[in-house]
Structure formats: structure tokens, C-alpha cells
Amino acid sequence: MTQLPSQTEKKLGLVIDLDTCVGCHACVVSCKGWNTENYGAPLSDQDPYGADPSGTFLNRVHSYEITPSEGAAQLIHFPKSCLHCEDAPCVTVCPTGASYKRLEDGIVLVNESSCIGCGLCAWACPYGAREMDQAEGVMKKCTLCVDRIYNENLPEEDRVPACVRTCPAGARHFGDLGDETSDVSKLVAERGGMDLMPEQGTKPVNKYLPPRPKDETFDVLAPFLEPVAAEPKGFLGWLDKTLERL
């Protein structure tokens, strides 16, 4: 059913910290790995070792440069995947009912056996979060690792999305953003978590934590440390002075 639920019991989603993401793309690789081996059609590659490789990915990391009016420019690594929007335009445009938003947790999914591969949902998503798999002819998107988070066959610490489990920088957080007392909601409140393209009216569930301002001096302790290289003495001192005189 491609009508959106007026409310979902939970709003599961990701909180991505633009301050700590180092742009390593580990989340991209773990996402591709998990979602190729598990739920739904594998994420195919076309011409992977050839001259024009391309493939299906559910998570991609961009990098942006901000140049403030004063001070140094800053480089921001920017992971982007489906934001599991509350007013998901990708769901309502779908003619077949393949795209839907789950009542119980708000996850936006594609039922691949109903998808005709028309591509309209990908057009309707402002974030580029949906990609048509070229081998399978069906629409692929982030499932929030729905086959991990409830999976009792996995150890408890693995019951989070693959990208969250993998991130070496702790830049990705997973939880219920509909529950004000959850860790992720507190993090969003504390750090001023933001929506992407709020003017598109999609009401994304995923939030992005803005980068903190850069410190003025790089290391507060540095000025108090003893300089390591003192005036050279002995043979080196003689060499230094001799060379100086030449």
C-alpha cells in the first residue's frame, strides 16, 4: 500500500556525525557486503574490472568543502543513504505498492517481487537514496538492515545496521528517533541535529550532526611543552657553527 501511515509506532533511523566522520568509506563497503549476501536481490556491479565500472550502492560518502567568510576552509565527509522520511514521496508515487513505509518502525522498504522497475520512486527522492539494480531490474534502497536489527541469530552487539557496526570513528548512531528519551534523540537535541533539504517537505527521520567549529590553536598544551631540539652541542654544535660561517 503506497499510502503513507499517518503515524508509525517507532521512528527507527540513523544519526550521522559530520564532525567525526573521517570519510573512510568503510560503511559503504560493509553495506554493500551485507546487502549483497542477504535480504533481496544482490547489489550488482557492471563492468567492475573494466574501463567503465559502475554498480548499485545503498550508501555513498560525498566530501564537501566549506569556506567560511573568515578563517580556514573545512573539509566535511558526508555519508548519504535513505533517510526513511516520514512524508516519503518515493512511497506515494509508486504505482504497484512495492514501496511502503512500515507501521511498526517507520522503515521504508521495497517489496522486490512487486516492483516493475519503473524508476519513478528514484525520481521522487530528493536525496538520491534509491538506485535501480541494472542486473535485477528492481529498485534497491537502504533497508536499515531490517534483517540484522531484529535478527536473534546474531549476537546482540551485531543487531544494528552494518554501517553502524563497522564505522571505526563512531560517527554513525542507530535508534528510535520517535522516542525523546532514546540516546539518539538526546544526541540530536544536544548537538543540534539537522534535516537535509527541509524545504522539500519530506520530514527525514535520519539526522545529521553539524561539524563543531575548529579550534583556534591546534593543541592547547603545545605552548607549555619544553622544546625538544635545543642548541646542538659537541660535534654537531661545531658542525653547525662551521657550516653557518661558510
Add this chain to the structure above:
Amino acid sequence: MHPATSVILFTSLSGLGFGMLFWLGLGFPDVTGWSAFAFFAVAFALSVGGLLASTFHLGHPERFLKAFTQWRSSWLSREAVIAVCGLTVMGLYAAGAVFLGETFRVLGVIGAILSVLTVYATAMIYTQLKTVPRWNQATTPAIFLLLSVSGGALMTNQLWAALPLFIVAIAVQLLAWKRGDQALATSGTDIGTATGLGDRGTVRAFEPPHTGNNYLMREMVHVIGRKHAMKLRVIAIALLAAPLFLLFIPSPGHVIGAVAVLLHLAGVVTLRWLFFAEAEHVVGIYYGKR
């Protein structure tokens, strides 16, 4: 947006076909027997042929029946439902006209309304997309409807209607370009809102996530075609205006009529190509492109 041949052919041909059905249903011209057969054969060939062409770009055309289920929310589904209803009603009307020599006007009028509604639903598939500001405006359904109904009038030889409709269509198309060229800039979406970093300084796409291309870039960040857009606009308008002059020839006859139709169709196809190639999807912003 990527100008896919199947979609361009579908919207152009089926638009013309449903435009013909609109006039035929209203009884302009009120034909029966063999001449009705000829008119309806062309109209159905165009509308049904166009609909079939549209399935060529699907990943799984064999599941097309599912596309009739979500009419409550989806314009694409509504289009499918209305098109089939319209074609069925007009099929019955055509059967009456051809085989019984009877024109059931009520049936014809209902069929005519469903025919234009089909074209409207097609246009709304594009118009509804906030992600493509150039399409997300009232001129989109207006131009789809005007091209369909004016082309239909030309095909059914209703020149009294075709001539003024052509002029209005050209005027609306010029307005659509005037507004469309500003649409992305005035939509409020830019790299600042896309990244949420706009209030911190000037944001620049520094490094894309991948060195090759991908589905998003091929499908939605189609920029190569825009190089000759200005020239093509002029050509499209010239093609659209050409029938206007041809039809001033006294007693034009079938050959000139056919030439007028072909020129019109070429104009519509050029316009449709531009409709896709010039449309900027906001996802391009993430790649520092438009």
C-alpha cells in the same frame, strides 16, 4: 533528466492518439462506417502503441498488472487505470460507429473526458515531482493537454480548433521556459540546504563518492544534452508553428495534411526531448552539478 527514447515516444504518440479520441468522442468529425474505421484505427494505434512503448523502459514489464492497484496515491497508477477505462469506452463507441453506424453520444463524451484525463494524469506524473522544480508547475499539465488536443484536432481535421490551440500551446510553452529557467534557483533548494552546511560558509562539492558514473548520474544528472538546448527550442517552435502556415493553403488535401501532421509530431517529439533533457533534478546538487 535522461531523455529516454521509449518515454519520449510514449508521451508524444499516446498524447496525439488520446487527443484524436477526444475529438472523435465529441463527434468532431461525426463519422460512421469505413471512414470511422480509418480514424479510430489511427487513434488506437497511436494511443495503444504509445502505452506499449512506455513498458519498454520497465525493469519488469511482466508485472504491469500490479500498476493498476495504487490509484489512491500514485499518478502513474491513475494514468494506467484511466487509460484503460478511456480506451474501453472509446472502443465501444468506435464499435458502434463502425459496425452499427450509430454514434452513442453519451458514450463518446465520457470517452472524450477519460481521454483528456489520461493525458492529464501522464502530465501529473512529472508535475508532482518537487525534486524537479522545472516540472513542478502548472504549465506542465497545460502544455501536455494543449499539445495533445491541438494535435488531435489537426489529425481529425478540425482546423477551426487546431489553429487557435496551436497559438495558445506555443504561448504556454514560451511561458513554461521563462518560468522553468528560474525554477531551480527559486525552489529554495541549493547545496547549502542539501548538506545543511549552508550557514557556515560557501559549500563546494569537493570529491564525489565514486569516480565512475552510477544510476543516479545517468538517470538524473543528464547534462550533456543541454548544450544545444537553445537551438532546439527555436527548431521545436518553428516545427510547431509550421502547420499554421501550411493550413492556410486553400483546400490543402491529404498530402499537405500529412506533411502538417508529421511536422507537428516532429515538433512535439523535440519539445518532449527538451522537457527531459533540460529538467534539473535536485540530486545533481549533491554532485555539484545541475
